[in-house]
Amino acid sequence: MMRIGLGGGCHWCTEGVVQALRGVTQVDQGFLRSDPPSNAWSEGVIAAFDPAVLPLDTLIEVHLRTHSGGGTYSPNGRYRSAVYVGEPGQRDIATAVIARVAAERGEAARTLILPFRDFTSSEERHRDYYLTDPNRPFCRRYIDPKLDFLRAQFAEIVRPR
Template sequence: MMRIGLGGGCHWCTEGVVQALRGVTQVDQGFLQSDPPWDAWAEGVIATFDPAVLPLDTLIEVHLRTHSGGGTYSPNGRYRSAVYVNEPDQRAIATAVIARVAAERGETARTLVLPLRDFTPSEERYRDYYRTDPNRPFCRRYIDPKLDLLRAHFAGNVRPE
């Protein structure tokens, strides 16, 4: 099993997307921290997954294609687009995928690759946000379109409904 942190946009959205993927065994939603100057807490998830089922490069590509990694919107830095790594191999893979996706889009790569230094979970009432009530207006408006994209472009990596 492998663990990696993913930050970008709201952690409710990131959690819902990552939970939908085959090979993911656990998703911890909360706030991630790295080294200065990226040490302010940012929303994100820690994904635990089987890289034999879900390759790391695929997980990172899904992450990049389901949030606005090319933008700069980040109120108080809490919506930082980042991949938080634990191992040197993860850094190389993340950097390569970020560069490839940015080039395909004709954009400058803005998603950061940062060491994961700390994690604190969200309040329990916010965890499993999509799974506990997918009919919430937020879920319908923001998470469902991401799950539709996943089913359309990464169908082989999505858990059966």
């Protein structure tokens, strides 16, 4: 098993996307931080996954393609497009994938690669947000389109409904 942190806007969306992937064994939703100047708490998830089933480069690519990592919108610094690394080799893989996806899009790479330093869980009522009630208006409007994209573009790694 491998673990990695992913930040990309709303943690409900990131959690819902990552939970839909084969090979993912656990997703902890909450707030992550790194070293200064990126030490403010930011929404994200910690994903535990089997890299033999879901390669790290594929997980990072899915993450980049399912949130707006090219933007700079971040109310109160709460949203940060980032990959939080903590295991050997993760930084090199993240660097390569972020550069490739940015080049394909013809934009500057803005997703940060940060050392993972700390995590705190969301309140219980916010965890498993999509799984507990996928019919919520927020889920229908924001998470369902991301899951539809996954099913169309990454069908081989998406769990059956």
